[in-house]
């Protein structure tokens with residue numbers, strides 16, 4: 173089932189395409205990709221909702237706290253619409269590195285394994301896992317059918 177069949181809002185689809193743009197080496201400022209990506213999109217004059225979705229994607233506020241950037245994120249960007257934020261988290265946490273569907277719990281295991289036990293991302297996942305899984309469960313209940 174694609175974006176059109178699901179009638180997904182344009183801002184959500186745009187943010188889903190752009191949410192990890194802050195990983196691009198030429199955009200790195202803080203090394204925290206949601207913040208770096210949102211700053212870049214703001215400089216481009218991107219839609220404010222899209223910028224906020226990128227800034228706060230997938231519990232980025234929790235990772236920002238882990239990295240000591242929580243106040244910086246909050247002072248620069250307003251949170252996006254909560255349902256769109258949840259929808260973007262669901263898209264991110266059900267898509268593996270190869271683009272295929274993964275269950276959210278498996279995605280978290282994959283992320284922890286990729287970064288290793290001492291990395292900031294792994295510490296973030298430990299703090300955010302329950303919120304990530306609960307959000308995914310809420311979105312799955314709203315979908316017309318389960319993805320797998």
Ligand SMILES: [Fe+2]
Pocket residue numbers: 191192205206229230
């Ligand atoms: Fe990301």
